[in-house]
Amino acid sequence: MKASNFFEMTNEELNLKLNSLKEELFNLRFKHKAGQLENANQLAICKKDIARVKTIIRQRELGISQAPAKAEKKSAKKSK
Numbered sequence: 001m002k003a004s005n006f007f008e009m010t011n012e013e014l015n016l017k018l019n020s021l022k023e024e025l026f027n028l029r030f031k032h033k034a035g036q037l038e039n040a041n042q043l044a045i046c047k048k049d050i051a052r053v054k055t056i057i058r059q060r061e062l063g064i065s066q067a068p069a070k071a072e073k074k075s076a077k078k079s080k
Helices: 003-007 011-034 041-062
Strands: none
Touching: 003 041, 011 041
């Protein structure tokens, strides 16, 4: 996943993504040790995605980058 996709996520979404990536990394390591992993490059990709997410979270903590503004819900009613 590209870093630009992560910048569009909110902090809550980033934390959820980080947790899911950590679970995926655990499963990939388990498969690798069991000899069931066909593409070992998936480990590196997953590690890099985790690093990207952690970097963006840290940048937001330090104030280097900003979280995206929440999309405003447009009212379903049309003004006449």
